[in-house]
Amino acid sequence: MKTLTRLREGFLTGTAGASDYWKGEGELSLYERTFAQRIAWKWDAVLNELALRLWAPPSRRLVDWGCGTGIATRRTLEQWPDQFETLALSDRSPQARAFAVGRLREAHPGRIARALAPEETDCAGAVVLLSHVLTELSADQLRRALSQWRNAAALIWVESATRENARRLVSDVREPLLAAGWKAVAPCTHCGACPLLRTEHERHWCHHFARVPSDVHQDSAWRELSKKLNVDLRVLPYSFVVLERESAREPEDGWSRVIGTPRELKGHLKVLACDAGGVGDWVLQKRDAPELYKELRKGESLPLHRWRVEGGRITGEV
Numbered sequence: 001m002k003t004l005t006r007l008r009e010g011f012l013t014g015t016a017g018a019s020d021y022w023k024g025e026g027e028l029s030l031y032e033r034t035f036a037q038r039i040a041w042k043w044d045a046v047l048n049e050l051a052l053r054l055w056a057p058p059s060r061r062l063v064d065w066g067c068g069t070g071i072a073t074r075r076t077l078e079q080w081p082d083q084f085e086t087l088a089l090s091d092r093s094p095q096a097r098a099f100a101v102g103r104l105r106e107a108h109p110g111r112i113a114r115a116l117a118p119e120e121t122d123c124a125g126a127v128v129l130l131s132h133v134l135t136e137l138s139a140d141q142l143r144r145a146l147s148q149w150r151n152a153a154a155l156i157w158v159e160s161a162t163r164e165n166a167r168r169l170v171s172d173v174r175e176p177l178l179a180a181g182w183k184a185v186a187p188c189t190h191c192g193a194c195p196l197l198r199t200e201h202e203r204h205w206c207h208h209f210a211r212v213p214s215d216v217h218q219d220s221a222w223r224e225l226s227k228k229l230n231v232d233l234r235v236l237p238y239s240f241v242v243l244e245r246e247s248a249r250e251p252e253d254g255w256s257r258v259i260g261t262p263r264e265l266k267g268h269l270k271v272l273a274c275d276a277g278g279v280g281d282w283v284l285q286k287r288d289a290p291e292l293y294k295e296l297r298k299g300e301s302l303p304l305h306r307w308r309v310e311g312g313r314i315t316g317e318v
């Protein structure tokens with residue numbers, strides 16, 4: 001647990017960015033079995049949402065930037081097994097990229113990935129995956145990296161859902177790329193300025209919850225990790241943005257995206273949702289739309305809705 005505690009402290013306090021912290025294959029392997037698995041479930045949620053939105057990667061080239069053990073690439077290849085012709089696993093840590101290449105070869109024999117240092121990674125025209133790397137980038141590093149990604153075809157970026165991360169992902173990645181002509185794919189339903197950045201919504205941040213596989217709760221190793229590291233295994237919040245440089249599709253008007261999960265109060269749900277017009281904290285009473293109520297309460301479907309709102313109440317779907 002000492003290693004995991006040290007790693008986690010670095011991630012949480014924002015000190016991990018200072019220098020390469022990977023201390024050998026054993027440590028990468030431990031990360032892969034623990035933190036990387038939780039990250040994988042977040043990727044599953046994001047990739048599932050992209051599939052439900054009928055989005056397909058606009059390139060045959062994949063770059064995993066800050067790849068660590070390469071979990072994002074392996075999950076992405078499961079989602080789109082035949083999409084990518086070239087794979088690049090890029091990390092400032094030579095040990096991490098070598099580990100990631102090895103794991104990829106085990107999971108997908110026959111697939112060849114190149115291990116690259118960030119400065120030799122060409123992102124032009126590629127789908128770039130980014131995962132849990134934001135807290136390790138200073139403002140300056142992020143600005144420089146953004147210029148490396150500006151000619152990419154798309155970015156899929158998944159992060160832990162702290163308020164700071166979620167808001168930085170929007171203000172320092174989504175907004176500058178949209179200003180440069182990129183399009184928002186998800187979680188947004190529009191390409192306008194993010195309404196959550198307005199002062200009146202300061203207390204909110206764009207985040208969502210991934211499903212944790214049920215067998216995890218019966219697993220003694222996970223239970224021990226949860227106890228020792230104080231990690232709540234029941235909830236798995238994440239934030240993400242998916243952006244593409246050129247888009248064949250314009251977002252359709254009228255769609256709202258649920259943020260977080262609806263809160264159940266006495267006989268009604270409070271639903272925080274974002275759309276092109278702004279952010280609303282709507283009330284949904286069961287009697288107004290029983291089917292929708294059931295669907296939102298279960299939280300199993302794609303959290304995109306076209307609803308009618310009257311006086312702060314959702315009264316049904318359009």
Ligand SMILES: C[S@@+](CC[C@H](N)C(=O)[O-])C[C@H]1O[C@@H](n2cnc3c(N)ncnc32)[C@H](O)[C@@H]1O
Pocket residue numbers: 011017020021036039065066067068069070071072090091092093096118130131132133136137141
């Ligand atoms: C917390 S790990 C996440 C790894 C992997 N993306 C994942 O989601 O499991 C962050 C990774 O980013 C790498 N990293 C940190 N700063 C970097 C930089 N400036 N350039 C490239 N890689 C960097 C670290 O070496 C580490 O492997």
